[in-house]
Amino acid sequence: MTRVLVVVGHGMAGNRLVEEVRSGDRPGRWRIVVVAEEPRPAYDRVCLTSYLDGAAAADLTLATPALLTDPLVDLRLSTRVTSVDRAARTVTCADGTVVGYDALVLATGSRPFVPPVPGRDLPGCFTYRTIEDLDALRAAAAPGEPGVVIGGGLLGLEAAHALRLLGMRPHVVEMAPHLMPLQVDEGGGRVLARLVGELGVSVHCGRGVASLDEGPDGRVRGVTLSDGTAVPARAVVFAAGVRPRDELAESARLERAERGGILVDQHCRTADERIWAVGECAAVLGRCHGLAAPGYRMAEAVARQLLGSPSAAFPGADMSAKLKLLGVDVAGFGDIHARTEGAMEFVREDRTAGTYGKLVLAPDCRTLLGGVLAGDTSGYAVLRSLLGRELTAPAELLLAGARTSAA
Structure with a gap:
């Protein structure tokens, strides 16, 4: 039947x-x-x-x-x-x-979560969820004009990229101290902010939004941040989760x-x-x-x-991610914030090359618990495969991308 x-x-x-x-x-x-x-x-x-x-x-x-x-x-x-x-x-x-x-x-x-801030319903404010949202954003875009994205996570950086594609000058506002707080640590977020800044994206971290301000035409004309900074905006995109x-x-x-x-x-x-x-x-x-x-x-x-297998269960979520945002490579896996008791962090940052890498190690300094990569994710596959296992090469070699040694 x-x-x-x-x-x-x-x-x-x-x-x-x-x-x-x-x-x-x-x-x-x-x-x-x-x-x-x-x-x-x-x-x-x-x-x-x-x-x-x-x-x-x-x-x-x-x-x-x-x-x-x-x-x-x-x-x-x-x-x-x-x-x-x-x-x-x-x-x-x-x-x-x-x-x-x-x-x-x-x-x-x-x-989409739209923070309950004054002015959030003004014309010129958008969410970033559906094709219809993007149609509306495209219709309102003004090349050369500033646009503000509220939210500096994965979705927020995608929205900033969208504004760039539409010819606008994007600003990103993030309440956390650094970009992508769920996927990378402070160091990775700092490198990410510098790299996207070089691409023309202005980053405002550690600040919330106090209000969206109305212009004489009845549309949004800017955003006032929690520290009083005024950021002009022809369009505002809510991408705060x-x-x-x-x-x-x-x-x-x-x-x-x-x-x-x-x-x-x-x-x-x-x-x-x-x-x-x-x-x-x-x-x-x-x-x-x-x-x-x-x-x-x-x-x-x-x-x-x-279909007849009643014991089938959700196996859990692997939150590891390797992404390219605004042309910048970034990855995070495992215990990126070193929250495991006794965890040790090994960091390698090359400011000239614009790269950052961190390995989170167990107290024995041999077992890999997690890591963050920004600017260069070439070693991600090897490092991700070592998660929960003993390192097969010194941490500095792994972060330098010595994949042959790691193998």
């Missing part, structure tokens, strides 16, 4: 779930109804900035033609789910449609984590055995993960459960 799987949301994690179920369900035991709020099928948000660098929206599409024409997949776009009735096993949509389910997966993602879209938990009477997110166990299952959550809306054992890779792993685990 064919059962109905309802997936709420068709972002990157939701799409991966549907793909995994369909590829493993050769008998066709599941009919999948995907209810998606956005007007287009799933696309690659990780590569969103490429849309401003010549890529078409179609180039970012993740949903394959086979999936979009699959008779066992009913994709309903521009449709928002407003409530979940667990007793009746139905979801209700804003247009009044009611869809019954045998299994329900919530993949509602997250929304995201918050999980967990509002459906209320109507379904499902528990949320202390910091938000639909609370699920290691199998991504809620307290209701018929309901799962995956991606950025899911708080696995109380913790949300705001990257694509953990969302994929969640989706794959739930798909295996739906």
